[in-house]
Amino acid sequence: MRKLFNILLVIGLVASVTGCFDKAKPNYQYFPNMYEPVGYEAYQKTDAFRSGGEAQLPAEGSVARGFLPYEYPDTNEGYDLARSSLINPLDSIWTEDDMATGKELYGIYCAICHGNKGDGQGTLMKREKFLGIPNYKDRDITEGSIYHVLMYGRNAMGSHANQVNEKERWQIARYVMKLREDLE
Amino acid sequence: MPERSDVNFHFCMNKVNHRHSILTFKSILLAFLLTLSTSIFAQDETVEANAGDGDPVKGKSLFNANCAACHKLNKKMTGPALANVEARLAEEQGLDREWLDAWIRNSAGLIATGDAYANQIYNEYNQAAMTAFPQLSDQDISDILAYTAAPPPAPPIAATDATAAQSEGTSGISNNLILGALVLVLGLLIYALFTVTRLLKRVAEANGVEAEMPKSMPLWKAFVKNEFLMLVSAIFLLLAAGYFGYGYLMQVGVDQGYEPVQPIHYSHKIHAGDNKIECKYCHSSARVSKHSGIPSLNVCMNCHKNIAEYAGEEDLENGYTQEFYTNEIKKLYKAVGWDEENQRYTGETQPVEWVRIHNLPDFVYFNHSQHVEVAGVECQTCHGPVEEMEIMYQYSPLTMGWCINCHRETDVNLKDNEYYAKIHEELSKKYGVEKLTAAQMGGLECGKCHY
Numbered sequence: 032m033r034k035l036f037n038i039l040l041v042i043g044l045v046a047s048v049t050g051c052f053d054k055a056k057p058n059y060q061y062f063p064n065m066y067e068p069v070g071y072e073a074y075q076k077t078d079a080f081r082s083g084g085e086a087q088l089p090a091e092g093s094v095a096r097g098f099l100p101y102e103y104p105d106t107n108e109g110y111d112l113a114r115s116s117l118i119n120p121l122d123s124i125w126t127e128d129d130m131a132t133g134k135e136l137y138g139i140y141c142a143i144c145h146g147n148k149g150d151g152q153g154t155l156m157k158r159e160k161f162l163g164i165p166n167y168k169d170r171d172i173t174e175g176s177i178y179h180v181l182m183y184g185r186n187a188m189g190s191h192a193n194q195v196n197e198k199e200r201w202q203i204a205r206y207v208m209k210l211r212e213d214l215e
Numbered sequence: 216m217p218e219r220s221d222v223n224f225h226f227c228m229n230k231v232n233h234r235h236s237i238l239t240f241k242s243i244l245l246a247f248l249l250t251l252s253t254s255i256f257a258q259d260e261t262v263e264a265n266a267g268d269g270d271p272v273k274g275k276s277l278f279n280a281n282c283a284a285c286h287k288l289n290k291k292m293t294g295p296a297l298a299n300v301e302a303r304l305a306e307e308q309g310l311d312r313e314w315l316d317a318w319i320r321n322s323a324g325l326i327a328t329g330d331a332y333a334n335q336i337y338n339e340y341n342q343a344a345m346t347a348f349p350q351l352s353d354q355d356i357s358d359i360l361a362y363t364a365a366p367p368p369a370p371p372i373a374a375t376d377a378t379a380a381q382s383e384g385t386s387g388i389s390n391n392l393i394l395g396a397l398v399l400v401l402g403l404l405i406y407a408l409f410t411v412t413r414l415l416k417r418v419a420e421a422n423g424v425e426a427e428m429p430k431s432m433p434l435w436k437a438f439v440k441n442e443f444l445m446l447v448s449a450i451f452l453l454l455a456a457g458y459f460g461y462g463y464l465m466q467v468g469v470d471q472g473y474e475p476v477q478p479i480h481y482s483h484k485i486h487a488g489d490n491k492i493e494c495k496y497c498h499s500s501a502r503v504s505k506h507s508g509i510p511s512l513n514v515c516m517n518c519h520k521n522i523a524e525y526a527g528e529e530d531l532e533n534g535y536t537q538e539f540y541t542n543e544i545k546k547l548y549k550a551v552g553w554d555e556e557n558q559r560y561t562g563e564t565q566p567v568e569w570v571r572i573h574n575l576p577d578f579v580y581f582n583h584s585q586h587v588e589v590a591g592v593e594c595q596t597c598h599g600p601v602e603e604m605e606i607m608y609q610y611s612p613l614t615m616g617w618c619i620n621c622h623r624e625t626d627v628n629l630k631d632n633e634y635y636a637k638i639h640e641e642l643s644k645k646y647g648v649e650k651l652t653a654a655q656m657g658g659l660e661c662g663k664c665h666y
Contacts (some may be wrong), residue, residue, distance in 0.1 A: 056473075058469060064500040066468065074569075082566070102303050103400050106342070143491070155518070160518070161284075162279045162284065163284030163286075185294045186285050186343060187285060187520065189513065190515070193514070194496070194499040195499070196503075
């Protein structure tokens with residue numbers, strides 16, 4: 032009887048020690064107030080704002096530092112206007128580095144659907160997650176229209192304005208035009 | 216057909232000395248050809264019966280290449296659902312094929328003529344202009360319409376899935392069977408041993424042999440009396456306690472393996488692994504800022520506006536069925552306020568309370584862009600095989616020793632870095648090395664990370 036009791040005791044002890052490790056919970060900390068930030072962390076929950084989070088939308092109409100307002104409206108007329116009149120401001124200062132950056136960014140943000148060559152044969156297309164992605168050479172596009180579509184999205188494509196900034200959008204636009212030339 | 220005739224030829228050669236069999240062969244061939252031709256005609260007939268003069272198979276590839284960006288067959292997308300569009304338009308709107316041709320080739324032109332239904336549909340779908348397809352021939356449009364009227368049966372994916380699951384199931388069953396058999400054999404062995412001892416005892420009793428054990432000291436008493444043994448085991452116990460105690464104290468505050476339950480079951484395995492989406496597509500701020508960032512939901516919607524259902528592989532063992540994943544996509548729609556039926560945002564959003572996994576103490580500064588853009592470190596170097604993680608967890612310990620170790624071992628890329636060429640040269644001279652590590656560049660200075 033005592034033997035049984037001893038065995039149970041050992042099992043209980045082991046269970047109580049190992050049972051504390053729960054991978055869904057963070058570990059203990061020595062001095063939590065050295066670890067936990069005093070200021071707000073990105074996306075942190077807080078009562079300071081009505082929305083309950085640290086991340087806030089900018090006020091309507093505000094323009095971030097280093098950004099310029101984009102004045103073409105998100106309509107078909109705006110698209111046509113951008114296609115015919117919007118010009119790449121990097122034209123005069125364009126370097127080979129810009130093309131390399133454009134290529135790198137294209138690889139990250141565009142190639143997954145549009146394909147590395149711009150022929151519409153990206154991985155998502157091949158895996159039939161997305162269908163009907165056009166070949167660039169079948170579309171009458173200009174750098175201005177590419178910039179516009181990156182800005183607002185078009186049809187099934189969403190806006191990528193929050194992933195690439197103004198300069199990067201122009202770098203991508205030029206690289207896409209280069210791909211289009213290569214396809215023809 | 217060349218292969219088949221080839222086979223026939225060999226058949227013929229083998230039997231060439233038997234005139235009779237050649238005759239049989241000829242008649243068989245004739246019969247075969249006859250059946251073949253009738254089956255071809257039969258096929259033609261079914262196609263015609265199904266879809267007028269179009270070829271639905273060609274239509275499918277045309278549809279996928281030209282239309283599917285904005286149209287699905289049975290579901291609204293950027294444009295209306297297109298299943299049976301020709302019949303539907305004829306019945307509901309009294310519009311014929313001519314109208315469809317005009318619309319497909321130049322929808323903007325048709326709208327401009329003031330056509331009532333053209334304008335109605337244009338306004339109904341948020342004035343999204345349909346791309347003009349002047350390059351489609353009459354035959355092409357017939358093919359596409361044939362496809363929308365009667366899409367050819369999809370390849371039996373479900374069936375193969377089922378068989379795959381079944382084969383998995385059978386392998387599981389066979390494993391269980393083997394295990395069960397082993398347990399059975401073991402049980403039989405134990406039973407046999409017991410019966411043998413019982414038998415031997417009985418034999419011994421019958422022969423009058425007393426199987427009595429000599430009375431001796433209990434083991435623990437003997438152990439206590441042996442002082443040397445006591446000393447050794449005491450030292451051993453102390454060392455072991457020290458080792459484990461130290462180990463326990465050292466892991467306090469280290470969250471390696473931390474794997475919290477997230478409000479939406481987002482699978483990195485499906486997104487980064489199966490679909491090979493770049494890490495930086497979603498975590499775009501890793502390129503330019505301190506934080507790698509949890510993507511805002513509009514980034515999810517860049518794809519999930521179109522992908523409303525999961526149609527990939529399932530993991531039945533863990534309960535990750537297609538339905539389960541589809542349900543998770545619905546959670547996203549709810550949070551972002553996407554009205555799937557009408558394909559528009561409702562404006563009613565609610566934040567997704569993701570649980571942050573990688574936390575550095577507040578007294579450490581770490582910058583993603585410095586590592587990702589400048590140093591060109593792969594995400595996987597620190598975050599592990601994320602593309603294989605169904606549930607994201609912390610792969611690295613994120614301790615200071617771990618940081619320092621990497622800084623000591625990592626060579627800095629000195630090529631094509633003219634701006635720093637001079638300082639690189641001076642540092643190389645100072646340390647007398649060809650390649651500089653991050654540590655030699657100042658990567659061990661306290662103030663770089665603690666300030």
